[in-house]
Amino acid sequence: MRERLEFESGDWLKVIERQKEELVEEIARELHKERPELFSGELKLEEVEAAVRQAVLARHDVLPEEREEVVRKIVGHATGYGVLQEFFVGPGAEEITEVLVNPSKDGRPKVYYGRHGRSHYAGDHYFKSNEEALRYCQRICEDAGRPFTENAPIVDAWLKDGSRLAAIGFKVSPLGVAFTIRKSPVTRPPMPMERLVESGMLPEFVAGMLIDLLVHGHANVGVFGRTDSGKTTFLRALAMHIDPRERVFIAETSFELFLPHLGNCVNLVEVVYGDRTIVDMTQLCRVMNRSNPDRAIVGEIRSKEIIAASQMATSTSGGFWTTGHAGDVYQLRSRLWGMFMDGGVNLPREFLDEVIASMFHFVIFLDKETVTEERRRTLMEVVEVVPGEGYRTIVRFDTEEFAKSGGKVRRWVFENPVSPRRLAHLAFRGARVKPEYETVREKYVYPEGSGAA
Secondary structure, eight states, rough: OOOHHHHHHHHHHHHHHHHHHHHHHHHHHHHHHHHHHHHSOSSHHHHHHHHHHHHHHHTTSSOGGGGGHHHHHHHHHHHHHHHGGGGGGTGGGGEEEEEEEOOOOOOOOOEEETTTEEEEEESOOSSSSSHHHHHHHHHHHHHTTTOOOOBOOEEEEEEETSOOOEEEEEEEEESSOEEEEEEOTTTTTOOOHHHHHHHTSSSSHHHIIIIIIIITTTOOOOEEESSSSSSSHOOOOHHSSOOSSSEEEEEESSSSOOOTTTTTTEEOEEEEETTTEEEEEEHHHHHHHHHHOOOOEESSSTTTTTHHHHHHHHOOOOOOOOOOOOSSSSHHHHHHHOOOTTOOOOHHHHHHHHHHHOSSSSSEEEEEOOOOOTTTEEEEEEEEEETTTTEEEEEEEOOOHHHHHTTTOOOOOEOOOOOHHHHHHHHHOOOHHHHHHHHHSSSSETTTTTTOO
């Protein structure tokens, strides 16, 4: 008898939840009909919340204890973020880079969010069931014209603000739907270089040198590192120092490098429909070449687009920037050679360094340490690429001292100044060459506020 009562009780709770969802949908539909501007994305969040709350208070079929939940869900409809809206709008949301939802065996999906390079647990109260999380994903996919069904269990789709949803469900994820939303750069402004210095990613001296020489000197730069090492964050921080008068073109597989201070900037993104790529990175690079930008940025080189990117690097007068996956020069050489192979070009190994030298004046390597609690993203090495000579380390993170001190000492080694010939070339293109960049006066460079001599 007790088991039957428990079953009926659980079933009744489902009925109540379903009725509540239907009520939310009904109020949202009425509001959309009467005040469509609330759902346009053009009003401030405070205005939307005030209008929704007024509509909810006018309904006698919403219990007092349910009002805030109903308001929150309808505002989620209006913003397009649903129950996850707090990660996209409101205090502190601009620092959140992604939202991750994992299924669980107890049926309540667990939500995590990414901030400052780390994942944080947010709770299991956002979705009451795996089915609710599935409906959330299907609604986004439907808006994007992408089916999310048993026949299409892995989907990339976009929220209306440009945030990217990667969803996995059905038989591919037996416990329930799993998805990640990488937030649009429109919703999270670039991190200033000063903040990266404060976080210990790199010392102030190195940050100033990179801005003065590489950015103002219109150098060709590659920023490389493994996943979540901070490549995009670092590139956006550098890009904040680009002269707003420059004409900049950006090509990416997904929209990540929005730079709000650049008025004369065009963002281009790959177009994929289902399993078919309509516009790929190679085509975007060719469009950029024909558009004669002052500075060209390719979000990330992964495969055959390296061919078009290499042509752009040699033709762009104001500087070519890109990112990619490589931890050091050895890995970079291997990966670039493989990319050319993907594009059908069997590049002889002996010519590989010449091609790299034609693409980049400098390559920068980043990583994220996992020894300390902070797990800081770290600038590991700045390398000058010297045609005919090879690779010349300018600055490197002192991993030996870090290991010896158990992660307590973070310092960088200023090994070599930039070569005189390169400095002269950068100065011609606008670099601010200071005396401290021309010679090594202090071998060890410590982060700001470390107290080290």
